Amino acid sequence: MLSPDTTQNGGTDQRTVRFRGGGFAPKSILWIGPVVFAVILVVWEVGTRLGLISTLTLPHPTDVLGTFADLWRTGLLWEHLLPSISRFLVGSAMGCTAGIAIGILIGLFSHVRAGLVPVVAAIFPIPKIALLPLFIIWFGIGEGSKYALIALGTFTPMVVATYGAVDNVDRTLIRMGQSFSLSWASIVWKVVLPGAMPGIFSGLRVSLAIGIILLVAAEMLGARHGVGAYILEAGSLYDLERLFAGVIILSVLGVTVSFLLGQVERRVLRWRA
């Protein structure tokens, strides 16, 4: 039966069992990403050089690079980037901190939940950009309205993610804490909060991405410096090279934020399998 040799077996058919497992297990293949980027850039460059793609619709990648180098050389890059980064940091820090705090209160107290969940549900779907004129009246044309826009935009998804995370903390761990007569504060601080961390981190990912989107929106209205203002100006002058340079700055900002968050997450959630 187990002999691999079919002819030795009285003519009974034998064949290897067909493999049908495998797949559905994402692997990390590091080189493909850069290669795809490179291929896109090469096709784009060659296409625009050969005139297959009109330079009215897409600039040469090398020209974009040149614009970027100019930005760097003249110091204009930092003049636009630093205000943007500081607006993003202040606004999203306010929004995320408040969101996490309110989310935890909703997760812990039924009265707070009953009172605030409908409010959050009502605020969540409002396009925050539509409120920008209102914020300018409330907080002035300066930094205040920009902080407020980013803060409100990051606040709601953070609330929803946080109370969901608190709801998902393993109840047997909480019962365990009670069975050892841990104080309420100890249970919240040592069981509920660490247990909610994975959910809070996935909320942060979403919120910070929304924060970048709103940053640009805020800077398109009433800002002299900032990546958003730079892009808006380039757009109205139909200066495609500068427009693309600005968009690339935003992409890099997004990737950097996500990378830094991933690093923090890896440290904080080291206990996860």
Next chain:
Amino acid sequence: MDLLLQNVSHHYGALEVMRDINLEIPAGRIVSIIGPSGCGKSTLLRFIGGLERPTSGQIVQVGEPPAGSLNPLTYVFQDFALLPWRTVEGNISLVLEDHGLSGAKSENIIADVLARTKLSDFRKALPKQLSGGMKQRVAIARALAVNPAVMLMDEPLSALDSQTRELLMDDLIALWARERFTAVYVTHNLQEAVRLGHVIVVLSRRPGTIREIVEIDRPLDERQMGDADLEKVQKQLWTLMREEAAAADQELIHA
């Protein structure tokens, strides 16, 4: 400290789950509670430790818990209930932190319980690095750390494979021989009940009542795997439970 259960009954809405349970849990003995699934044995254990309230009846402590007992009624859970973000020693120090012990004192307690459960080499390990048997030993060490008057064990070995279960039963017997702790041991496994129980309480199916209380005289440390007398008790218990278990099994289909 003894525990007394007096006329404990319980309803979930219109569903009667437990009827008039009277039971004594004497100090220094292990009381096994067995019964078919859904008879409320885990619920009963939660009543005993004050994690849930029965509809009527009460649980009474007779006498004071021993001096130095930080948490007189202490559970060991089926699914270990270890904090995955804390190391072995962190999980044990968790239950000591609220008692205002000095650093040196809690360090002594941790070192002592880890030594007693043979975990000293794994102090810094995270739960995810441990096997099921090791995790339950950590949970047992954590329970020992608060010096309980009564250990409330809710199917502590049910999540483990049968070989690990044997090993842990031996460990529990060795621990008991040293400490003579009081324990209520809830299980659906007759073999565990017979190996570890001085007294075995058989519950009927829902509504749970006490069907029979069987005492086993043979000292714990003389009970061996495959002991003929124990097998006899086990068989006797199975005859008692067989119909109940079959009926309980049918009930689930209608539930």
